[in-house]
Amino acid sequence: MQARLNRPTTFSPSCGRAWGSRALRPGGGCGAGVRKPDRRIFELGAEAAGRSLADGGWMIGDHPEYDIAGGAAAGLRTVWLRRGRPWPESLPIRPTRTADDCATAILDLL
Structure with missing residues (x-):
């Protein structure tokens, strides 16, 4: 199955900024x-993008437990x-994939 990228959203390190539709900071939750x-933060992120987790998607992050294990x-x-670090x-x-930085990760997914 090929991924559809009709409304991509990446969540920024600061609330209120995103590439795409609406922003939510999964790490802090922005309230x-x-x-x-917690699975609920990923559900909220999907909802903010007008989707559900059932639609599938990608979690891009640098924390092995919070971002990668949580997203999976x-x-x-x-x-x-990875930012020069080995996987624990x-x-x-x-992870499904690895990248050196966020821009490279996003370009690889497009």
């Missing part, structure tokens, strides 16, 4: 009352921003 790796547990494919071998999960 959402939940934080990563929510049913998302993941891209780990102690984690049973692995």
Whole structure:
């Protein structure tokens, strides 16, 4: 199945800024009352983009447990921003893809 990218949204490090539709900061939740790796924050992110987790999607992040394990547990494919670091071998999960930076990750997905 090929991914549809008709309304992509990337969540920015600061609330109120996003590429795409609406912003939500999954790490801090922007008052959402939940934080990563809680599945609900990924549900809220999907809702902010006018989607549901059932639609599928990608979590791009640099934290192995909060971003990658949390996103995978929510049913998302993941891209780990390695930034020169090795993947922690102690984690049973692995990212779907890896990239050196966010721009490269997004370009690879397009």
